[in-house]
Ligand SMILES: Nc1ncnc2c1ncn2[C@@H]1O[C@H](COP(=O)(O)OP(=O)(O)OP(=O)(O)O)[C@@H](O)[C@H]1O
């Protein structure tokens with residue numbers, strides 16, 4: 001029995017209905033029945049053609065710390081039903097107080113390129129335990145995957161230029177900001193302005209200065225001189241407080257004085273006006289003055305589309321500061337990840353696949369214990385992803401049936417190289433996988449993106465990468481849809 005209070009416990013970070021269902025499973029003797037759930041999303045965000053998986057390490061941290069603290073139990077004891085009676089009986093609360101996770105978790109590594117309907121997480125174990133984790137797992141994976149994807153788009157538009165994440169001031173609260181900084185780094189950002197994210201996750205921190213610095217002095221040259229004196233090794237001058245090109249001249253003057261004292265101006269920052277024209281003018285002025293290595297940083301409501309446009313206009317910006325639109329996932333505020341039951345074990349220990357029907361075929365869940373197999377061509381380029389059911393042994397040669405259209409089929413020969421993307425993370429409640437560094441995850445994102453055709457990665461009307469069900473699984477799903485419909489029809493006639 002856990003008798004310790006823990007005011008930092010996140011165990012109650014769940015929807016009430018998970019606990020009411022858990023109570024029901026417990027009361028009906030089903031708590032220990034084994035089940036398998038899959039966490040997946042149904043469409044890539046931002047009308048894009050790919051998604052970057054993120055959030056796994058925070059999920060593992062959440063699961064490592066998962067236990068009902070005594071103050072969690074005390075709170076649950078206060079909850080009442082409509083009749084004023086306690087919602088949960090004491091024996092159930094006792095059960096929760098003693099609960100230790102004994103689940104298995106398989107997951108796709110952070111920084112992997114993923115596609116709709118592929119399970120990012122597969123949770124297997126007691127149905128009660130699987131159920132009470134649903135909301136928190138979705139909360140963590142949905143947001144970080146969304147932001148890592150946005151960051152991958154923004155950084156790919158920047159074509160190798162550094163992107164600095166400047167979002168903290170307009171992020172969705174404190175945790176939203178920290179999680180966004182982490183995910184943005186995974187997606188490809190070079191640094192964050194968020195110092196706590198730097199401390200917590202080891203992300204490089206970078207920054208310039210604000211207009212207030214310039215405004216607090218009598219003149220811009222005085223402000224730049226004072227800044228140069230303060231930190232001669234970190235000088236990016238914000239030049240647009242009064243007149244941008246005049247500001248560039250003042251920055252050049254300050255840069256010359258820095259040189260005389262043995263230091264180098266790092267660059268200038270533009271934060272308003274026509275960023276293409278101003279950057280071209282500023283570059284010319286800096287080069288003419290002998291500051292060919294000075295960076296031109298730009299910020300001001302940037303996103304992947306504006307960066308792409310500015311590049312096309314010939315902007316000479318070399319560092320991009322991107323805040324609001326990155327950390328708030330403009331213009332898609334959420335990834336629609338879901339968590340669905342795939343199979344349940346019967347009393348004899350046999351796995352029974354489960355399905356949820358929907359009016360829309362694409363929303364009908366996929367039954368089974370799923371795994372994702374990614375096939376490659378001889379150049380290491382990903383060619384097709386196959387979702388298969390581990391309850392149905394597959395032979396070497398496979399047929400992949402497209403998810404959207406069952407008439408589209410891809411034959412795979414046994415010798416085709418592949419990776420199975422779901423990797424064992426937790427066995428019987430214990431983490432069994434090593435945690436990669438954030439740096440390694442960030443590198444993985446870039447390596448992964450190189451495995452996909454540019455047509456899949458483009459922003460507008462991207463080419464649809466092929467994802468399908470292994471043919472046996474497709475047959476099982478079709479069969480189950482027909483049988484379930486038939487059963488529903490018979491029930492409605494009774
Ligand atoms: N050459 C350009 N092409 C397309 N969009 C640009 C270009 N230059 C700047 N922008 C974008 O246009 C938007 C408006 O910029 P602008 O500086 O005119 O207004 P602002 O944000 O109101 O300025 P301020 O920060 O001074 O209030 C910003 O999102 C900016 O990034």
Ligand SMILES: O=P(O)(O)OC[C@H]1O[C@H](OP(=O)(O)OP(=O)(O)O)[C@H](O)[C@@H]1O
Nearest residue numbers: 166271299300301302321322323324325
């Ligand atoms: O535009 P974002 O992508 O969010 O990048 C961060 C912005 O935050 C800062 O200024 P702030 O917006 O606070 O004030 P300003 O617009 O008046 O410069 C900075 O100068 C950027 O413009």
Ligand SMILES: O=C(O)c1cccnc1
Nearest residue numbers: 166193206207208209321
């Ligand atoms: O360092 C900067 O220039 C910065 C940091 C946060 C937001 N905008 C700009």
